[in-house]
Amino acid sequence: xxxxxxxxxxxxxxxxxxxxxxxxxxxxxxxxxxxxxxxxxxxxxxxxxxxxxxxxxxxxxxxxxxxxxxxxxxxxxxxxxxxxxxxxxxxxxxxxxxxxxxxxxxxxxxxxxxxxxxxxxxxxxxxxxxxxxxxxxxxxxxxxxxxxxxxxxxxxxxxxxxxxxxxxxxxxxxxxxxxxxxxxxxxxxxxxxxxxxxxxxxxxxxxxxxxxxxxxxxxxxxxxxxxxxxxxxxxxxxxxxxxxxxxxxxxxxxxxxxxxxxxxxxxxxxxxxxxxxxxxxxxxxxxxxxxxxxxxxxxxxxxxxxxxxxxxxxxxxxxxxxxxxxxxxxxxxxxxxxxxxxxxxxxxxxxxxxxxxxxxxxxxxxxxxxxxxxxxxxxxxxxxxxxxxxxxxxxxxxxxxxxxxxxxxxxxxxxxxxxxxxxxxxxxxxxxxxxxxxxxxxxxxxxxxxxxxxxxxxxxxxxxxxxxxxxxxxxxxxxxxxxxxxxxxxxxxxxxxxxxxxxxxxxxxxxxxxxxxxxxxxxxxxxxxxxxxxxxxxxxxxxxxxxxxxxxxxxxxxxxxxxxxxxxxxxxxxxxxxxxxxxxxxxxxxxxxxxxxxxxxxxxxxxxxxxxxxxxxxxxxxxxxxxxxxxxxxxxxxxxxxxxxxxxxxxxxxxxxxxxxxxxxxxxxxxxxxxxxxxxxxxxxxxxxxxxxxxxxx
Amino acid sequence: xxxxxxxxxxxxxxxxxxxxxxxxxxxxxxxxxxxxxxxxxxxxxxxxxxxxxxxxxxxxxxxxxxxxxxxxxxxxxxxxxxxxxxxxxxxxxxxxxxxxxxxxxxxxxxxxxxxxxxxxxxxxxxxxxxxxxxxxx
Numbered sequence: 001x002x003x004x005x006x007x008x009x010x011x012x013x014x015x016x017x018x019x020x021x022x023x024x025x026x027x028x029x030x031x032x033x034x035x036x037x038x039x040x041x042x043x044x045x046x047x048x049x050x051x052x053x054x055x056x057x058x059x060x061x062x063x064x065x066x067x068x069x070x071x072x073x074x075x076x077x078x079x080x081x082x083x084x085x086x087x088x089x090x091x092x093x094x095x096x097x098x099x100x101x102x103x104x105x106x107x108x109x110x111x112x113x114x115x116x117x118x119x120x121x122x123x124x125x126x127x128x129x130x131x132x133x134x135x136x137x138x139x140x141x142x143x144x145x146x147x148x149x150x151x152x153x154x155x156x157x158x159x160x161x162x163x164x165x166x167x168x169x170x171x172x173x174x175x176x177x178x179x180x181x182x183x184x185x186x187x188x189x190x191x192x193x194x195x196x197x198x199x200x201x202x203x204x205x206x207x208x209x210x211x212x213x214x215x216x217x218x219x220x221x222x223x224x225x226x227x228x229x230x231x232x233x234x235x236x237x238x239x240x241x242x243x244x245x246x247x248x249x250x251x252x253x254x255x256x257x258x259x260x261x262x263x264x265x266x267x268x269x270x271x272x273x274x275x276x277x278x279x280x281x282x283x284x285x286x287x288x289x290x291x292x293x294x295x296x297x298x299x300x301x302x303x304x305x306x307x308x309x310x311x312x313x314x315x316x317x318x319x320x321x322x323x324x325x326x327x328x329x330x331x332x333x334x335x336x337x338x339x340x341x342x343x344x345x346x347x348x349x350x351x352x353x354x355x356x357x358x359x360x361x362x363x364x365x366x367x368x369x370x371x372x373x374x375x376x377x378x379x380x381x382x383x384x385x386x387x388x389x390x391x392x393x394x395x396x397x398x399x400x401x402x403x404x405x406x407x408x409x410x411x412x413x414x415x416x417x418x419x420x421x422x423x424x425x426x427x428x429x430x431x432x433x434x435x436x437x438x439x440x441x442x443x444x445x446x447x448x449x450x451x452x453x454x455x456x457x458x459x460x461x462x463x464x465x466x467x468x469x470x471x472x473x474x475x476x477x478x479x480x481x482x483x484x485x486x487x488x489x490x491x492x493x494x495x496x497x498x499x500x501x502x503x504x505x506x507x508x509x510x511x512x513x514x515x516x517x518x519x520x521x522x523x524x525x526x527x528x529x530x531x532x533x534x535x536x537x538x539x540x541x542x543x544x545x546x547x548x549x550x551x552x553x554x555x556x557x558x559x560x561x562x563x564x565x566x567x568x569x570x571x572x573x574x575x576x577x578x579x580x581x582x583x584x585x586x587x588x589x590x591x592x593x594x595x596x597x598x599x600x601x602x603x604x605x606x607x608x609x610x611x612x613x614x615x616x617x618x619x620x621x622x623x624x625x626x627x628x629x630x631x632x633x634x635x636x637x638x639x640x641x642x643x644x645x646x647x648x649x650x651x652x653x654x655x656x657x658x659x660x661x662x663x664x665x666x667x668x669x670x671x672x673x674x675x676x677x678x679x680x681x682x683x684x685x686x687x688x689x690x691x692x693x694x695x696x697x698x
Numbered sequence: 699x700x701x702x703x704x705x706x707x708x709x710x711x712x713x714x715x716x717x718x719x720x721x722x723x724x725x726x727x728x729x730x731x732x733x734x735x736x737x738x739x740x741x742x743x744x745x746x747x748x749x750x751x752x753x754x755x756x757x758x759x760x761x762x763x764x765x766x767x768x769x770x771x772x773x774x775x776x777x778x779x780x781x782x783x784x785x786x787x788x789x790x791x792x793x794x795x796x797x798x799x800x801x802x803x804x805x806x807x808x809x810x811x812x813x814x815x816x817x818x819x820x821x822x823x824x825x826x827x828x829x830x831x832x833x834x835x
Contacts, residue, residue: 575765656783678709
């Protein structure tokens with residue numbers, strides 16, 4: 001319906017057509033149809049609901065004052081007595097008051113159906129009118145029809161709002177219930193589950209009927225339960241208005257998934273209704289993250305490996321180049337050629353150092369760097385570095401080394417790597433010190449039953465390190481003074497390598513300025529494992545190259561060794577059968593009842609293992625006499641293999657290579673003592689006694 | 699106890715140590731067996747040395763020198779031992795003290811000489827020892 005709503009019913013009221021005018025004078029009592037009592041008449045007349053009464057022929061027989069009133073300017077006589085069609089059909093009126101059109105429709109329906117009808121009609125101005133049409137019968141025939149016009153605009157608006165709200169709630173309900181990627185459910189204030197959605201069922205595995213009423217803590221693992229994490233989360237949510245957590249949650253079948261959980265308390269009018277809980281399955285994301293990390297680590301490892309391989313590949317031709325250069329320098333070169341060749345040599349050596357540094361660095365970076373556990377002597381290494389590095393120093397610089405006599409003579413460590421650090425620090429000191437002194441100071445910092453901590457410091461009086469650069473000293477590729485790089489060559493890797501090495505050896509590294517004034521102190525510590533298993537045999541009175549040193553006390557040892565020998569089981573490893581025969585005879589003469597024989601190193605290892613199996617003991621032989629030069633496997637490598645396999649009985653090296661310093665070399669390689677050939681019996685007794693004494697002391 | 703006429707080729711105290719291992723000072727069963735075993739070993743080794751000298755196999759020659767050095771040292775046969783050590787060094791292309799490098803040609807020449815000398819020294823001490831054990835074969 002169109003048109004503007006009439007401010008009054010005035011416009012719709014018909015000009016009474018004379019032909020159909022019914023005489024119904026006012027306030028005359030109604031006649032035939034409305035011959036009701038005055039009270040009944042008044043009901044219709046004064047009802048607040050605008051009302052029309054039609055007779056069976058649709059003539060308006062009664063109209064309420066309220067109807068007339070809703071049509072200001074309208075007059076009762078313009079309505080009463082008129083035929084409804086005349087009033088309602090008038091398009092000029094219906095268009096002004098569209099409700100009337102629906103009244104006609106209502107009358108039609110009532111006549112067809114014979115039952116009460118309600119028709120709602122909304123106008124363009126959002127007003128809603130309800131036409132209630134009541135047919136009234138008498139004796140089965142239509143007597144009259146009552147039409148009521150109710151303004152239901154407000155009611156209608158409220159209903160629409162309610163419907164809208166219901167629709168929204170329904171939409172949300174459907175959304176929540178059907179969403180499968182999130183578990184969304186409600187907990188009551190105690191944490192028991194109150195609602196359950198498809199997502200929750202999909203990735204927790206419980207059906208709605210199984211889980212409603214259960215406490216939500218059943219999704220947590222034992223660790224979380226032990227610390228009352230569920231309870232803590234509810235308290236956090238109450239305190240902060242929200243609680244978010246990532247962690248493992250468990251499904252019905254016991255499997256777990258990585259979850260992101262948000263718990264929010266829900267209040268209505270200040271009363272806690274419960275908590276909403278939204279859980280997301282982060283397994284895929286976590287997997288992706290871990291794959292990403294894995295890929296990164298792999299790439300980083302590949303990079304390091306590539307660097308290591310490249311450095312290795314470059315190093316080989318570099319060695320060739322430098323060797324050829326050394327030969328070239330020995331030939332007759334004129335002054336200019338010699339000068340150029342020296343430049344090549346110097347650059348080549350720097351390049352080689354760079355390559356070696358990168359090789360070490362990349363090995364350290366990818367973790368493939370291993371530290372060996374030899375028996376090392378700190379004092380020897382420091383002396384050796386001191387000797388070797390002396391050439392780096394100009395006469396203006398005093399180069400000294402100081403050793404703490406308390407440093408153990410032997411300990412388990414990596415001599416090569418210890419040496420590498422000392423050398424690196426010394427060569428740095430040499431680079432930056434033009435006058436004054438450079439000192440290597442090594443001392444025993446502390447010790448316990450297992451380890452000794454050795455602190456080694458290189459102290460110089462050189463240019464020192466600016467305070468600002470001190471922190472970055474041990475970072476890779478750092479040189480504290482870039483402007484100085486032209487003067488001081490290097491990769492900037494040296495100190496970073498030193499740091500990694502000292503850490504690998506269980507120590508640390510550091511720097512502080514020289515307290516004496518200008519210059520630097522670089523220090524590092526290493527952990528030196530004490531070697532109890534095979535005590536170094538003390539041979540103070542034995543001269544290794546002149547072995548026959550008769551001592552008056554020797555005679556007494558004969559009885560002692562015979563006492564000790566009785567229950568000892570020895571292995572003699574010797575390839576020359578003449579020596580074997582003599583040694584066996586000699587040992588038998590000393591009272592050893594039980595001597596096994598091996599003819600090479602491999603056999604010695606095999607027999608040791610076999611006898612350990614037979615005797616169910618970790619020390620199958622009480623002592624092994626081991627020839628150094630043997631076919632198949634030499635004595636040194638056999639001894640190392642035995643040590644590696646966990647055999648720590650004394651092993652005494654026998655050799656005719658009676659060169660100075662060799663005893664130390666054998667001991668460094670895991671042997672316990674050394675005796676030169678031809679084996680002097682008295683000396684042998686002494687060494688054996690000393691070994692067994694150390695053993696019994698352990 | 700020293701062996702008359704062999705003081706410079708046999709170390710008295712070392713050899714004495716071997717003799718002390720004999721249970722019977724007349725029969726001297728143990729030391730005699732060792733000494734005769736050594737004769738056999740020495741002859742065998744010399745044969746191998748000759749073969750490897752022809753083959754110019756310096757490494758094996760050095761090993762053979764070391765091998766015989768061991769047993770001759772045990773018996774105190776000083777001269778033989780010292781010469782064996784030289785064989786060992788020459789085989790490693792070192793001079794007789796084992797300190798300086800020498801050329802292969804020189805080494806082979808020196809080896810030829812020293813092996814011959816070792817044999818002579820051996821036969822000399824062999825004779826003394828056989829006399830000592832009253833063996834007139």
